[in-house]
Every structure is written in structure tokens, then in C-alpha cells.
Amino acid sequence: MRLVNNHGSVREGDSISYEHFIYYLEQGREIEFSYLDELYFIDNAKKGRALWLGQTLLSGYCVGDCIFWLDSLKINGERLADLLKSQEIKISTIF
Template identity: 50%
Template sequence: MDDPRGFEDVPFGKSISYEHFLFYLEQGREIEFVYQAKEYFISRSLEGRAVWDGKTKLGECSGESHQDIVHIIRIDGVSLTDLINQNQIKISTVF
């Protein structure tokens, strides 16, 4: 990926910055990540974005704001924003 901010594809099992995470969402990419040994998935569809725990949808957001999904969705009562900023999630795959 050629980006002036210096964001590169993330190796499996690494944390990334909040800005880097939003960069992927702004590109329209889908993200798999691990939190407390469980894998989660942020999907993208015409209706918006959703966060999944396996086959269970944890929540969804519509509209164009990519920041909404990380601010609104919570895992174990903690927003994705906080989990990202605290390096609590590890990236598995970016599609």
C-alpha cells in the first residue's frame, strides 16, 4: 500500500494505531482482529458496517462516518476506540 502517512500492511498478530485502523476503514476495507483470544470481524455492506463475534452481530452503523463504528460498538463494555488505543486488539487480517 502506497500511503504518504507511512501505513503499511500489518503483520499477523500486531497492534496498530487508531489512525492506522481508521485509515483501513476509510479505504473500505474489512478487518479481522483478536481480543482476549476471540476473533472479531468488521464487515462492510451497502447498509453500513457491522462488528461480528463469529455469527453474532454485536452492532452496526450506517452512514459514511468510519469513526462511528469504533466509537459506538463495545466489547465487554469497552469501545473499540479504547481497545485500539490501549493496544488490546491484534490484527488478524485486513481485506
């Protein structure tokens, strides 16, 4: 799924749409975000992408098209995709 870049930049503390989040992942970007006062990170390492909370690995690694992986991720029992769609995720940094 390739998206056209019609997204503006995201400032620290802003929410982000699901589509914009996917766009950044497809670009190979790493994303740091907060939810319920916790700081999470999706990296892009040689092993693939993974979701972290501090030094704790919260997911398996994903290689290639990670949309299904992203849709399966849960934080505190809530799907990450749903949290993005309801604008509950706040961006900290996009690398």
C-alpha cells in the same frame, strides 16, 4: 477525516494504532481482529459496516463516516477505540 498513508503494512498478530485502523476503514477495507482470544470482524456490506463475533451481529450498521460509530462500539464493556489506543487489539486479516 482523511488520513495520509504513512502507515506500514500490518502482519497477523500485530497490534494496530487507532489512526491506522481508521485509515483502513476509510479505504473500504474489512478487518478481522482478536481480543481476549475471540475473533471479531468488521465488514463492509451493502447495508453498511457492522461488528461481528462469529455469526453474531454485535452492532447496528453504519453508512458513510463511521468514526462516531467506531468510537461508540464496545467489546466486553470496553470501547473499541480505547482497546486500539492501548494496543490490546491484534490483527488477524485485512481484506
